[in-house]
Amino acid sequence: MLGFGTLAKKVFGTPNDRKVKATRPIIEKINALEEEFETLSDEGIKTKTEELAQRAMKGESLDDLLPEAFANCREAAKRALGLRAFDVQLMGGIFMHQGNISEMKTGEGKTLVATFPAYLNALTGKGVHIVTVNDYLAKRDAEWMSKVYGALGLTTGVIYPQQPDGEKREAYRCDVTYATNNELGFDYLRDNMKSELDQMAQRGHNFAIVDEVDSILIDEARTPLIISGPAQDRSELYVSIDRIIPDLLEEHYKIDEKQRQVTFTEEGNEWLEEQLAARGLLPEGQSLYDPESTTIVHHMNQGLRAHKLFIRDKDYIVRNNEVVLIDEFTGRMMSGRRLSDGLHQAIEAKEGVEIQPENVTLAQVTFQNYFRLYDKLSGMTGTAATEAEEFMEIYGLGVVEVPTNRPIARVDEDDAVYRTAQEKFEAIVERIKEATEKGQPILVGTTSIEKSEMLSEMLTQAGVKHNVLNARHHEQEAQIVADAGKLGAVTIATNMAGRGTDIKLGGNVDFKIMEAIEADPEGDPEEIRQRIEAEHKSWEEKVKEAGGLYVLATERHESRRIDNQLRGRSGRQGDPGRSSFFLSLEDDLMRIFGSERLDKMLKTLGMKEGEAIVHPWVNKSLERAQAKVEGRNFDIRKQLLKFDDVMNEQRKVIFKQRLDIMKTADLSEIVKDMRNEVIDELVETYIPPKSYADQWDGEGLYVAAMEHLGVDVPVIDWVKEEGVDDEEITERLEKAADEMMAKKATDFGPENMRSIEKQVLLQTIDTKWQEHLLTLEHLRSVVGFRGYAQRDPLNEYKNEAFQLFESMLENLRIDVTKTLSQIRPLTAEEQAQMMAQLQAQQNAAQAAAAPAEDEPEPNPENALPGFDENDPTTWGNPGRNEPCPCGSGKKFKHCHGRVS
Missing domain, CATH: 3.40.50.300 (P-loop containing nucleotide triphosphate hydrolases)
Structure with a gap:
């Protein structure tokens, strides 16, 4: 007997069937236009693009332009590639234009399908990004499909690692740009570390089509993109800890394979305390549970994870004396990608290879939050239906199964x-x-x-x-x-x-x-x-x-x-x-x-x-087990995202502030407002509201005014004057600070002063944001313990992160005011000294580069087939630490990949 659900589907069709059916009239319109577009000349196809673009600019909706745009694109593809798109390919393109994921089976021609929504959305002139899983596919697809876009009169760009800045900016200005998810995310972060508008590469986030959308938006979304700088070297600590781990007994730790976690037991902690004290890693009288032991406990945990959870030749391989991670979903090496929080260093210690220094985070973003920047997002893959709930909840993307051209x-x-x-x-x-x-x-x-x-x-x-x-x-x-x-x-x-x-x-x-x-x-x-x-x-x-x-x-x-x-x-x-x-x-x-x-x-x-x-029953029970794991992984990602959303709101505020600063030519008013707020806070601190004159701290205010504002004024005498109040003192301090800054502007020249203000503001914002990111990381690592006190860790994190952000903005005002008050023009003697130092540095650099025999010599026998020293497009796509394609035997970064 049929269930009610099955019966309803038989009568009304599934929601997916109804979506597929709704595209039929549109496809009939496109097919009806085919004959008309076949009569167009090659030039006529480009003219049609111009006409459609003008109509889009005048406000005609893209939905109305769709049949003509798709018919034009089909004709261009037929002429450029000899491929005529099937009806189901047009259908996949329609769903993507509507902001959905088109689930199309392997071999159904997804690369061609992407050209239809890309062309239609590029008519607005705001640019379209097509996202691929690796650099090889980005270059291959861009080269292949550029023939179609070229026939339509559109430009095509491709983004790849170590691309020269000028070429990268040019690629982003194209109508359609192919790039990997990593490069797009990193360029977004790099752009928001630039100090001039014309140095920024990306020009907004209009529409993205994500190929292998499940791999990029789900599998890879577990790891945030991080731009980092070197921190202090702790190699000895990792090696010392690594010597302890092999002596652990089974009762000293507990592994949870389902959660992929490993923790020390109570016996393990006692044993560790003895071992660490005996080796001088834990000071005498200090327990593992003391706050001062946080760092050593953290690194012991990472060492345990490195040994018990990370398996050589499964999670990573050792190549050229380096630990290279392996992507568990694609089986590919992830050169240049490193695990954070000292975990990568713990694996390096375990394998006995050179330990690279830990890094400090300069900027970071998750793929979820990067891709949610786009006004419209869509995707395509062969397999998305099992994760439909996650796509809808996190990205607002529907999943539509597109029928195959021929039955399977x-x-x-x-x-x-x-x-x-x-x-x-x-x-x-x-x-x-x-x-x-x-x-x-x-x-x-x-x-x-x-x-x-x-x-x-x-x-x-x-x-x-x-x-x-x-x-x-x-x-x-x-x-x-x-x-x-x-x-x-x-x-x-x-x-x-x-x-x-x-x-x-x-x-x-x-x-x-x-x-x-x-x-x-x-x-x-x-x-x-x-x-x-x-x-x-x-x-x-x-x-x-x-x-x-x-x-x-x-x-x-x-x-x-x-x-x-x-x-x-x-x-x-x-x-x-x-x-x-x-x-x-x-x-x-x-x-x-x-x-x-x-x-x-x-x-x-x-x-x-x-x-x-x-037996079919075995399949069913296995699928249930897999669904459980998928559900658990989704919950983990959802929880991580909730925490990252807090940081993301703050990131958006900071990045918007930076952009506004870069767009503004004269920042003197903003700087003045900051200075006045600092003065208000100083006066409030040393002359508390509703306090008596004999309680005022004139000496403290004098010292603070010298330190923060760089003004030497008789504050001690002012507070003793009859009838003076806090408002009067505030006004006098503001006047003195304004006069001092006006004199600086005269000394430097108004134009130079505006430039200095901009640079100081941007640099201070960057420094404060980096410090704030580190504080938030530490907060994240401890806030989970609040759950034991019956307090929600997420709410605790939100509240404290907000307080930290407010405190960061307050410190930002103080630092900007302080820095600007201390700058002064260089004397003639200081200028000569600085020029001499620069000349000496240049001479040293030239001397280091001089000997010809030190230049890497390409070895044709070992070189990549087709390698041409003068043509970077023949070099393949080596990672920075991989052997150079010229065959010299050196690392790419020390050879042809060297940044001059």
Whole structure:
């Protein structure tokens, strides 16, 4: 019997069906215009863009312009790329323009879909940002789609790391700009540390389309973006603490794998106290529970986490004597990304590599709060439906499932559960052998580098030829993914999220054509293309006959979304395919979420070694476990966001103040108001309201006026005068301070004085904001304990953060007034001395750069293929600490990536 919900869906359709249905009339309008736009000349398409842009400027809504804009964009794409967008692609574009996430399966052409809403929204002249998960995709998509935008008369820009400032500003001024989420966030922070308006790169936040939106707005949103500067070096402390950790016994600490937390027990704390005292790390008579021990306790906790929660070759790898983090969702190395609060240093001590100094935060923002700056936000991905609640609650984004162009022909098998990991991997090897014997390409998904390499070893022993794609081999990523659909290919991949390259049956034809043209430079490129396309057709047919791409997962991930992404690699554009998950009771997810009951049940059923249980019920219970983990992770992110929202409100105020200061030519009135408020506070402190004249502190006020205002006035005599009151004294102090500042303006010259005021204000704001961020971090780390006193930590944090902010603004006024009162023009002698110092520094810099033999010599044998010293676009995208692509053997930052 059907439930009421199911019955209602049958009659009225699901909400998603209704949204899809609502776009049909719009798509019919676009299709009806196709013939008209086909008759336009190439110049006519650009003229149409100008006409639409003028109508948008005059106030016509983008919704009204949509059918014509989409028809124009479809025609431009057809001419520029030879691709005609399907109706479902137009539908995905409509949903994105409306501020939704379009969930489109892998292979449905999302890169092309983004051009439609991007073009329509770029007509306003305010710029559109298309956000990708890595620099390779940003450059690839910008280069590919710029042909479409160019045909429409729009400009395209791309943002990448270490980009020259002028080029970056130019890229942001383009109609459509491609960039990674990291670069956009960092540029926002950098812009708000600049001192001149024309140095700022971004020009506002109008409309963003986020590719792989679930990866960027959910998975990566757990870590804030931080710009930091060096703090004091504590290398010895990390090493000393690291020597203690291995001696810990099991009863000294407690691990909670579900929460990914580890804490010391009471016995552990007692043992630690003895150890720290014996090694001189804890002063005599001081307990771990004393406030003075906060730092050492913090670093002991970080050392424990480094040893017990962070596993080499899963969470990080050691490369070139450096600890490099691995993204748990994409399996990629995150060069340059470091863990904060001394955790990265604790891992470096554990691995015995060089310990880099800790950093102090100069500016920070979470991805949630950065992307909420946009007037309109949208996204696209293959998997978002499972996180629809989070997208709506945090970003106000709806998720709409867009139908596939052709029905999905993939067969999704029920999970097979084995008792031990050994049995599971043996069964996987057998299944891979079966697939390769009939020529079926197989993609094997693993959750860590360690497991991918173990499986690789087992396949090598079994004589199965295969490719491995993980953080160690990421350089060959595009080639390995392109070959994964070839007849009989076996590819082991650590997470396939956001790989950005489609697996096409028979292999990637474009890659083959490029290789063939490079191998035969004398041959006719068109002839080579036709020959390879014909060969590819027969290979594609053979792979289809073998059953299409087989996706085999060796484990279930915490998130259903990651599993769906892997599964979605197979069966693109109606291709045949197959997917299955092989699990064991020793897998992390099964072990943490109650595998004991299942183990007892399997023993009762009398399962033999090597046998698996396969049943839809198993799938259901696993999905429930995954949904629980997703829910818990959502709660953690939501809680973090509530705290960050408090800081975000303050960040917005500070950044707006900085912008206003940069836009204002003359700040003398603002500075004067600040000075007057400081005078009011000084008078109130030393001449309290409603107090008698004999209670006034004239000497104190005289000293304070000298210190804060730089004025030497007879305040002590003033307070003794008959009939004088606090208002009179305030007025006299204001007059004296104004006269002194007017004299300074004459000495410096009015224009120079205005410039000095601006620089002092901006620098003081930056210093105070950095100090405030550090104070808020410390407050965050202790406020959780207020819960034990039955007080809500969030409310406590809000109240105290507000008081700290008010105090920061008060100190800001004092510091600005004090600094301006102390500046004076340099004497001729001081100027000569300063010039001599500058000359000496320049000479030293030139001497250091002089010897030619110290210049890095590119080594063509070891260089990146196609490397050209004079063309940075051929250098790939190395991290600052990675080897230089020229082959010199030096780090990139010390070689061609050196900032001159």
